[in-house]
Amino acid sequence: MGLVCPIPLTDYDKILMAHGGGGTLSHQLIQKMFFSHFNNELLKTEHDGAGFSFGNQRIAFTTDSYVVRPIFFPGGDIGELAVYGTVNDLAVCGAEPLYISVGFIIEEGFSMDELWKIVQSMKAAADRASVKIVTGDTKVVDRGKGDKIYVNTSGVGIIPQGVEISNSRIKPGDKIIISGKIAEHGIAILSAREEFEFETSVKSDTAPLNHLIKKVLEKYPDIHMMRDPTRGGVSSVLNEIAKKSNLGISIRETEIPIAQDIKAICEILGLDPLYIANEGKVIMLLPSEQADSVLQILKSDPLGEHAAIIGEVVEEHHGRVVMETTIGSNRIVDMLSGEQLPRIC
Amino acid sequence: MKYLDEYRDARLVKAYAEKIRQLTTDSWIIMEICGGQTHSILKYGLEELLPERLNIVHGPGCPVCVTPLEMIDKAISIAQTPEVIFSSFGDMLRVPGSTYDLLSVKAMGGDVRMVYSPMDAVKIAEANPDKKVVFFAIGFETTAPANAMAVLDAQRKGLENFSLLCSQVLVPPAIEAILSSPHSRVQGFLAAGHVCTVMGFEEYLPLVEKYQVPIVVTGFEPVDILEGIYLTVKQLEEGRHEVENQYRRVVRREGNPAAKSVMFEVFRTVDRNWRGIGTIPQSGLSLKEKYAQFDAEALFNVEKILTEESRECIAGEVLQGLKKPVDCPLFAKSCTPEHPVGAPMVSSEGACSAYFRYHKRSDVA
Numbered sequence: 001m002g003l004v005c006p007i008p009l010t011d012y013d014k015i016l017m018a019h020g021g022g023g024t025l026s027h028q029l030i031q032k033m034f035f036s037h038f039n040n041e042l043l044k045t046e047h048d049g050a051g052f053s054f055g056n057q058r059i060a061f062t063t064d065s066y067v068v069r070p071i072f073f074p075g076g077d078i079g080e081l082a083v084y085g086t087v088n089d090l091a092v093c094g095a096e097p098l099y100i101s102v103g104f105i106i107e108e109g110f111s112m113d114e115l116w117k118i119v120q121s122m123k124a125a126a127d128r129a130s131v132k133i134v135t136g137d138t139k140v141v142d143r144g145k146g147d148k149i150y151v152n153t154s155g156v157g158i159i160p161q162g163v164e165i166s167n168s169r170i171k172p173g174d175k176i177i178i179s180g181k182i183a184e185h186g187i188a189i190l191s192a193r194e195e196f197e198f199e200t201s202v203k204s205d206t207a208p209l210n211h212l213i214k215k216v217l218e219k220y221p222d223i224h225m226m227r228d229p230t231r232g233g234v235s236s237v238l239n240e241i242a243k244k245s246n247l248g249i250s251i252r253e254t255e256i257p258i259a260q261d262i263k264a265i266c267e268i269l270g271l272d273p274l275y276i277a278n279e280g281k282v283i284m285l286l287p288s289e290q291a292d293s294v295l296q297i298l299k300s301d302p303l304g305e306h307a308a309i310i311g312e313v314v315e316e317h318h319g320r321v322v323m324e325t326t327i328g329s330n331r332i333v334d335m336l337s338g339e340q341l342p343r344i345c
Numbered sequence: 346m347k348y349l350d351e352y353r354d355a356r357l358v359k360a361y362a363e364k365i366r367q368l369t370t371d372s373w374i375i376m377e378i379c380g381g382q383t384h385s386i387l388k389y390g391l392e393e394l395l396p397e398r399l400n401i402v403h404g405p406g407c408p409v410c411v412t413p414l415e416m417i418d419k420a421i422s423i424a425q426t427p428e429v430i431f432s433s434f435g436d437m438l439r440v441p442g443s444t445y446d447l448l449s450v451k452a453m454g455g456d457v458r459m460v461y462s463p464m465d466a467v468k469i470a471e472a473n474p475d476k477k478v479v480f481f482a483i484g485f486e487t488t489a490p491a492n493a494m495a496v497l498d499a500q501r502k503g504l505e506n507f508s509l510l511c512s513q514v515l516v517p518p519a520i521e522a523i524l525s526s527p528h529s530r531v532q533g534f535l536a537a538g539h540v541c542t543v544m545g546f547e548e549y550l551p552l553v554e555k556y557q558v559p560i561v562v563t564g565f566e567p568v569d570i571l572e573g574i575y576l577t578v579k580q581l582e583e584g585r586h587e588v589e590n591q592y593r594r595v596v597r598r599e600g601n602p603a604a605k606s607v608m609f610e611v612f613r614t615v616d617r618n619w620r621g622i623g624t625i626p627q628s629g630l631s632l633k634e635k636y637a638q639f640d641a642e643a644l645f646n647v648e649k650i651l652t653e654e655s656r657e658c659i660a661g662e663v664l665q666g667l668k669k670p671v672d673c674p675l676f677a678k679s680c681t682p683e684h685p686v687g688a689p690m691v692s693s694e695g696a697c698s699a700y701f702r703y704h705k706r707s708d709v710a
Contacts, residue, residue, distance in 0.1 A: 014452035024683050196461070260346055267349065269461070270693065327358040327567050329390030331703040337682035 022231030022277075023336030027240075045166065046244055048089040048227060051159055058159035060095035062086060065152040071118070073192040075184075075203030079118035081279060082151040083125035083133075084208045085230070091210035092226040092282055094165040094217065095157030097129065102136040103152035108143040118149065129208035131155065157210075162221040167244040169224040174313040175291035176249065177284045179212065179298050180205070180306040181257045182234055186276035187265050202261055207280030212303045216284070220294050225285040228278070232336045235274040237283055238321045239335040249321045251311030251333070275336045285313060348594075352566030353389075361571035362394035365578055372398040373581050374530045375574060376523070376666045378516060379537030380407030380694025381565050387699040389567045399578065402530075402666030403699075405519050406537050408484040409436045409692030410664060411619045414654055416512045417442040419647040420481055423510060424450045424457050426645065430473060432466040433481035435459045436692045441685060443652045463488075463495035463509075470499065470507035479641045482509040486540045489513050489630055490604035493611035496632070496639050508641040511631055514617055516540050517548050518628035523665055524556040531666055533577040535563040535570070538592035543608075545600030549588045557586045564592040611636055620688055621654065621661025660687035663696055670700040677701060 018025040035043055042050040049062030064085050071078040083100060090097040102122065106115065126133050188204040190196055209228065217223060225245075229237040234256070242249045258273055266273045280303065286294060291309055298304030311323075321333040351357070377383060383403045386392060392401055405411050421442045424431035431447065438447040438459060451457035456476070460466050463480050470478035482492040492509060499507040516537060523529050536549060541562045549560045559580035563573030573591040580587060590596055608630075617629025632640045642648050654660075657675055662668040670676050670689065680686040682698055689695035 012449070012452075014449060016448050016452050018448070028683070263346055267346075325389050326353045327355045327389055329393055331388055331390055334702050 021336065022236055026232075027335070046240065047093055047165070047167075049093045049095070051093050051095070051165075060090050060093040060157045060159055061154070062089040062093070063152065063154035064089060065150060067147070067150050068189065069147060070189075070192050071114070071148055073204055074188045076206040076279070077118060077121050078149065078151055079122035080125040081204075081206050082153045083122050083129060083131070084206050084279065086153040086155040087129040087131055087208045087210050088228045088279075088282070090155050090157040091208075091213045092165065092228050093157070093159065094163040094223070094226070095159045096214060097131045097155055097157040097210050099134045100126065100131050100153050100155045102133055104136070104138045105146055105150040105152070106138065106140050107146035107148050108140055110148050115149070118151075125208070129210055160217065160221070163217055163223075165223065165226050167225055167241060170241065170245040170247060170285050170313055171224070171287075172247060172313050172315045173288050174224055174285045175288050175309050176238075176251065176311045176313070177286065177291060177295060177298065177307060177309050178229075178234065178257065179209070179282045179284075179304045180280070181259050181262070182229070182278055182281065183258060183262050183266065183273035183276035185230075185279040186233070187262050189277075190269075191265070198265065200261060200265065202259075202265070205278055205280035207303055209280065209282050209303065212298065212301050213282060215301065216294055216297050219297065220286065220290050222290065223284055223286045223294075227283050229281055229283055230277050230279060233273070233275040233277055234283065235272075235321065235333045236336050238333070241285065242321050243319045245313075246318050248314040248317035248319070249311060250314050250324070251321065252324045253326050254324075255308050255310045257306045257308050274333060288312070349566065352564070352568040354568060357568045358394070358571060361568065361575055365399070365571065365575050366396050368575065368578050368582055369396045369398055370582060372400070373532050373578060374400045374402060374666075375533045375535065375577050376402045376404045376531040377535040377563070377570070378404040378406040378520065379535075379540070379565075380410070380692065380696070380699075381539070382535060382537070382563065382570055383407070383696050384694060384699045384703075385565050385567060385570055387703040390703070391567060391570060394571070395574070399574070401574070402669070403663065403696040404523070404534075404666055405619065405622060405664040406485065406516065406540075407664075407689060407692050407694040407696070408488065408514065409440055410660065410688040410695045411514055411622065412437070412440070412483050412512050412688065413618045413620045414443060415618070415650055415652040416510070417447075418444075418652050419642065419650050420510055421445070421447060421450055422647050422650060423479055423641060423645045424455045425453075426477070428475070428477055430456045430458060430469055430476045430478045431481070432458045432460045432469060432478060434461070434483070436694075437481055437483060439685070440688050440691045463492045464498065467495050467498050467502070467504065467507055470504050471502060474506060477506050477508070477644075479508050479510055479645075482511045482513055485514055485516055485537070486543045486608070489608045489612060490543060490601075493607045496611050496636055497607065499639065500636070505638070508639045508644055509632065510641040512617075513612065513630035514619065515614065515628050515630065516544075517552060518625050519619065519622075520549075520552055520560075522622065522625045522628070524552070524558065526665065528665075528667055531558070533559040533581055534561070535573045535577065536560050538562060538564040538569070538596060541590075541592065541596045541600065543601050543604045545598050546588050546590060546596065547598060553586050553588050559586050560588050562588070562590045562592050562596050564595065619664075621658075621664050623661075655686055658687035660689050660697075663689055670697040671704070673697070
């Protein structure tokens, strides 16, 4: 018997932008087609990277592709983003990132000067994150068959003894911490697009989180779970965690750190900041008794100065995220359906 | 944040909820017209705060929801034309037509673009003189002035490659259609604050007299909505029926004369088919004869496309306040935001989508 496409044709017979949006359609594609066919134990953990043993050493391995438009945006560029994105995916697996690969897919006619800027930016980013770019690949596609430049990075890192970051370790009562103000990357990209004539000082939060996370893990290796809320934002990450752990997540709207200008732009455009991408934030789930101390460690670092405890894991509403609103009522925070904004990373 | 935080103040919300509880001695059915208000009600769980005797039903004020299926099929047909750039607000792209949606047309190679303003569509037309740029002009009195402005702008620039697929609708005829229906149970209305920002509220005075119902112009934040409900209940309990303005910080009696004059320069009122409800006399806007060159429906010869609705979807009854989304057998089963059967599940203003996103569904303990 031949292989049958696991996504019924009645769903979609063509890829939509939303299949890459980090929301429900992305999940369907990943779950139904990729996971079910590539099916293995490591993949099933559904983390930002795979963690496995090599001899006595625990290794983390991850990959990510970057198609952000525009390639230079307030607070960063595609090169820096590609390094930090992979560094952060390793860091939230509990790993200390070591080596990174880079694949460039460049459109014919792309400016050599801009490529040089991207390369310099990647080198600076790698130095800041203390990783080395050790291998790579370059492909050029016909003019009109790509959009300037796409970058893929993969990375490996070592998971220290005693660290185990996994959905399976989450327990009711665990506190949920976010390391800073939300939605800055997505809104920075939005404000940089030509169709928006905003004059804002909003900058992307793109930053390497590995040093910050290392500081925490050195003192508190018992962190249960970490994720970086990139595409799909805080809500998508919390929903994924709630579904995978089959526990409930309760958060409080008043505790979620957000800058006033970001909040204002979201209000004007009708966007929910909980669904907007971050590129320099980590969400941690950890034993309640460690939460205050970890919060202090985060707050003592510039990358974590606005960190806050935003909620906890509960026994109720399994698999769902519920938020206490500013007026004290409760509402479901669902996974992003479709896409709020395409090609943000 | 000023103008927001004070209208999301937990103490004020509780104070209004308490005032409403004390005031309510009878059972009342109140409809909020606007989908933006529906979403606030669900997002903030305001119904939980109200006495059980108050039944808040959701009205037809979701522009995406009431755009008829045949109009979406016309949009899809135009968007598939090779030299066309089809532009629209984002929500409209995901509403299924009788075969597929506009996003699928994009995936199949059609040039379909999401814009945030009709003026952006005019810019696209300027930048692409060899293409025909069509903007899907949907919405209530709130979007009509900007859409009219886009036509005037295109005319001023001498653009011959810009047109509107026009499916504009008007609120007062819809209220009248609901009130004159023999099935109607609605005893009071929260009128849509943003529509009244443009139109003012004088046009509601005859409705209040004819049907003896209170109409309260209401804003969108939790405190606004509860104050609007409070004023409506107060009228009902006291046996009054007047037009009152809760949204005084924005709405004036005469509305925005400049916006109205642009709108009526370009558009004329026509009978319009509302999805799930049917044709309502003089409830829509179409381009006037002198702007016929901007009418995509005629330009692309799609006037003859006619389509029938799904029979299982109860969107029509939901939009008239006769049923709630959870009463629909398809709700959260075969009809979800990823696979919407009816438009109210698609739009960010649709009642079904609001219930799906925020309401305590049966799968939530």
